[in-house]
Amino acid sequence: MNKFLRRTVLAALLAALCLTLAACGGSGSDDSAPDTIQDMAKDDTVQFDYGDYLGIWSNGTGDYDSFEVEPGESGEVRWLLYAGANWEYSGYLQYVEEYGYVYAYNDHNGTAYRCELDGAELTVAEIGTFTYGGSGTPDDFQDVEPEPTADVSVLAGDWYQDGDVDGDSRLEITADGVWTLLDCTGDMDAMMDYGELIPSQEEGSWFARSTMLDDVEYNVTVADENILYWGGEYDCYIRSQG
Known part of the structure; x- marks a missing residue:
């Protein structure tokens, strides 16, 4: 075989190898997939079998x-996250074809977390790794998810302690x-805390989850349309009618 022919055959083999590697890289999961996606758009047209994800995953790390x-x-696949017996967050699973991974979208903060299955372990990015504990039935789940359409706008306004x-x-x-939440004892009102209201399981009850302070949450009970009780001391606040 002359030198020119050998070079031609070698070039053809290298080209074939490159095409093979490119084909392999275009399938499966993307190693560069982000751990989280902010404000992921919900796509009800995505077709994916979530069967391996269903069940109770426990012993979080x-x-x-x-x-x-x-x-x-x-047709949604919903998830609930617990710390002990306390429900913390919930959302839905969605396969993202661009990255080849399932993401767990959090309804409460707009962040989607990458999920990765490895046998009997499920790792949810930035949340933890859990061990499969069984398929379960709806009765096995710790709680029913709070009504996502609860109308928080009915609480809008200025509320004063003891009116x-x-x-x-x-x-x-x-x-x-x-x-x-404002401290009004000085010459100017000072912010003590702030966050968002999340509905609880009981009608008329809410969780006021702090954004300013880590791991702080207040219980809120609405007595009537213009009276609510706030926090562990159940301070009474009355809405201004002005």
Whole structure:
């Protein structure tokens, strides 16, 4: 075989090898897939078999103890995250074809977390690794997910402690459930804390989850349309009618 022919054959083999490697890289999961996606768009047209994800995943390695996945309405696959017996977050699973991974979208903060299965272990990025504990049935799940359509806008307004506009504390709540707790004892009102309202299982009850302070959450009970009780001391706040 002459030198020219050998070079031609070698070039053809290298080209074939490159095509093979390119084909392999274009399938399966993308190693560069991000751990999280902000404000991931929901796509109801995605076709994917989530069967391997369904069930109760326990013994979490991070701050959370269990990650529970079950079929939801309208073909959704819903998940709930618990710390001990306390429900913390919930959302839905969605396969993202661009990266070749399933992501767990959090309804409460707009972040989607990459999920990775490895046998009997499920790793949810930035949340923890969980061990498969069984397929479960709806009765096995710790709680029913709070009603996602609860209307927080009915609480919008300025609320004064004990109804005293010149009192020590004021609570501001916006129509989208963002709250600010203010100290009114000085010359100017000072912000003590702020966060978002999340519905609980009980009608008329909410969780006020702090954004400013780590691991802080207040219980909120609505007595009537203009009276609510806030926090562990159940301070009374009355909405201003002005």
